[in-house]
Amino acid sequence: MPVFEIHPQLVADCHRLGRFDLCHVLLNQNAALPWFILVPETDVTDLLDLPDEQRNAAINEAAVISQFVRRNLGYPKVNFAAIGNVVPQLHLHVVGRRPDDACWPAPVWGNLTEKATYATSQLDRITELLKRSFGLKAAVDRLTKE
């Protein structure tokens, strides 16, 4: 079985925080908004083409991130999308939104002009919280797909 590799564009754009059972959990490097990206280990490119069980599992994991965004980061609304027109590898956007955010009410894609950077301490805190209370596991790359 081939090794699963996260698309280089996602690797370039994001911090890798860890993984759930199905999805790798990434955080867009732009800290203007909490913009998480989940990458399920699959070759299917469209969310709605996944077999039911995998699709539900991926969305359940997105819902965990959504809870974290709302409870711990103070963003009451979450935008969810699977687009993939530019990066074909299936990835799920889970983006915290609120009326005072950097591009409200526009969707983030193509509209988030403000740039900000996470401090290492912020990344550590987010990762630690996700591990302690939301089941995040260390991002050890597995050698083969399951």
Place this chain on the structure above:
Amino acid sequence: MPVFEIHPQLVADCHRLGRFDLCHVLLNQNAALPWFILVPETDVTDLLDLPDEQRNAAINEAAVISQFVRRNLGYPKVNFAAIGNVVPQLHLHVVGRRPDDACWPAPVWGNLTEKATYATSQLDRITELLKRSFGLKAAVDRLTKE
């Protein structure tokens, strides 16, 4: 129980085609792309906040529309999103995409400047196909939420 009403902005922007068990099925009036909008009968505003069973049901219905878009309309890729920053009522975007479409590879939101109109015969054909092969039911408004 209050009557469930589709948000007036969605009614203004879309054709109402019918419904599945959970979701009303709408089609954006802009025929430049096949842009379906599913409105589940719920007061929850974020997809990822829906109880698991309802969330899976809503996404299964979105997957049915996705199959229709790919098999019958000739769009091999489908963008899926729940945003709702402007219209707060939960609604799911299921949008057929292909490299020669009107705004590829940009997401449609805010980027679809081309306008086109469905002929009545096109709307009838889409509705008929969805009824015959994809389980769409007539859009009879129910008096009460279930």
